Amino acid sequence: MAWQWFHRLGSPRWFYQKTSGWLPWLAAASVLLLLVGTVWGLGFAPQDAKQGNSYRIIYIHVPAAFLALAGYYIMAFSGAIGLIWKMKLSYAVMRAAAPIGAVLTFIALFTGSLWGKPTWGTYWVWDARITSMLILLFLYVGVIALSRAFAREQVADKACALLALVGTVNIPIIYKSVDWWFTLHQPATIKLTESSSIDPSMFYPLLVMIIGFYCFYAWTLLVHTRNLILQREWRTQWAQQVLRGEPLGDAG
Amino acid sequence: MPVNEGQVMQFQFASIADFLSMNGHGVYVWIAYGISFAALAALALQPALRRRSMQRELARQQRIQQRRRERTQARPEPLAVSE
Numbered sequence: 001m002a003w004q005w006f007h008r009l010g011s012p013r014w015f016y017q018k019t020s021g022w023l024p025w026l027a028a029a030s031v032l033l034l035l036v037g038t039v040w041g042l043g044f045a046p047q048d049a050k051q052g053n054s055y056r057i058i059y060i061h062v063p064a065a066f067l068a069l070a071g072y073y074i075m076a077f078s079g080a081i082g083l084i085w086k087m088k089l090s091y092a093v094m095r096a097a098a099p100i101g102a103v104l105t106f107i108a109l110f111t112g113s114l115w116g117k118p119t120w121g122t123y124w125v126w127d128a129r130i131t132s133m134l135i136l137l138f139l140y141v142g143v144i145a146l147s148r149a150f151a152r153e154q155v156a157d158k159a160c161a162l163l164a165l166v167g168t169v170n171i172p173i174i175y176k177s178v179d180w181w182f183t184l185h186q187p188a189t190i191k192l193t194e195s196s197s198i199d200p201s202m203f204y205p206l207l208v209m210i211i212g213f214y215c216f217y218a219w220t221l222l223v224h225t226r227n228l229i230l231q232r233e234w235r236t237q238w239a240q241q242v243l244r245g246e247p248l249g250d251a252g
Numbered sequence: 253m254p255v256n257e258g259q260v261m262q263f264q265f266a267s268i269a270d271f272l273s274m275n276g277h278g279v280y281v282w283i284a285y286g287i288s289f290a291a292l293a294a295l296a297l298q299p300a301l302r303r304r305s306m307q308r309e310l311a312r313q314q315r316i317q318q319r320r321r322e323r324t325q326a327r328p329e330p331l332a333v334s335e
Contacts, residue, residue: 038285043263043271053274057284064288099298103291111284118277220295227299230306243303243310 026219033212040205063213079161096224102140128177
C-alpha cells in the first residue's frame with residue numbers, strides 16, 4: 001500500500017492527469033511574482049551606494065543562477081532514479097530539465113557579463129565562479145546533445161543520466177568557488193546561517209524574484225515534461241485523445 | 253542621486269528619461285532584462301509550438317489511415333463475391 005503512490009508516480013498517464021490542475025496556478029503565480037519583482041527591483045528598490053544602478057541586474061542574475069544550480073540537482077536526481085528504478089517518467093523529467101537549465105545558466109552568465117562591464121570594467125574574466133558556470137552550461141548542452149544522438153530512446157536516457165550524474169562534481173565547485181579561489185565575483189549576498197549582507201529594501205524584491213523564478217521553473221518543467229510524455233506515449237489511446245482535445249477518463 | 257532617500261516604496265527616478273538612462277547604466281540593465289525575459293518567453297512558448305506540430309502530425313496520420321480504410325472497403329473482397 002505504501003508503495004502504491006510510487007508506482008502510480010511512474011505512470012505517465014497518471015502524472016499527466018494529476019498535474020493538469022496545477023498548471024494555471026503556477027503560471028499565474030510566476031507571471032504575478034516576476035512582474036511585481038521586476039517593477040520593484042527596477043524602479044522602487046534604492047540605488048546601491050557603490051555600484052549605482054547597475055546592481056539592479058541582481059534581480060535577474062541571482063534567481064537565474066539559483067535555479068540553474070537547483071535545476072541541475074533535479075536533472076541528475078531524476079536521471080539517477082531512472083537508472084535505479086527504470087522509471088520512464090523520471091527520464092522524461094531529466095530530459096525536460098536540460099533545456100530549461102541551459103537557458104537559466106545562459107541568463108546567469110549573460111546578465112553577469114553585462115553587470116561586470118560597469119562594475120569590474122570587463123564583460124568576461126576567466127575566474128573560478130564564471131568558468132565553473134560555463135562548464136555547467138556545457139554540461140546542460142551536452143545532455144541535450146546526447147539525448148538526440150541515439151536512435152533508441154532507452155540508450156539515450158541512460159547516456160544522459162550518466163553524464164548528468166558525473167557532472168554533479170561541478171556543483172559544489174560552483175558554490176565554493178568564491179571562497180576557494182581569489183575571484184572578482186562578490187561572495188554570496190544571501191546566507192542561510194548568518195545574517196545577509198543586503199539591506200531589506202533591496203532584499204524583499206530579490207526574494208519576490210527568487211520565488212517567482214521557482215514558480216516559473218516548476219511550471220516550465222511540468223509543461224516540458226508533459227510534452228515529452230505525450231511524445232513518448234504517442235502510440236497510446238490516451239495520448240491521442242489528449243492531442244485531439246478529447247476528455248480523458250479516470251486513470252484508476 | 254536617489255530621490256527621497258530612506259523611503260522604500262518610492263519611485264527612485266525623477267523622470268522617465270532618468271529611469272531609462274539610470275545614470276549611464278541603463279543600457280546594461282535594460283539589455284539584461286530584455287534578453288532574459290525573451291529567453292524565458294521562448295522557454296514557455298516552445299512546448300505549445302511542439303504540441304501543435306504533434307497535433308498536426310497525428311491528424312495527418314489519421315487521414316492517411318482513413319483513406320487506406322476507404323480504399324479497401326471500395327474494393328470487393330474475393331471471398332465475399334463467391335456466392
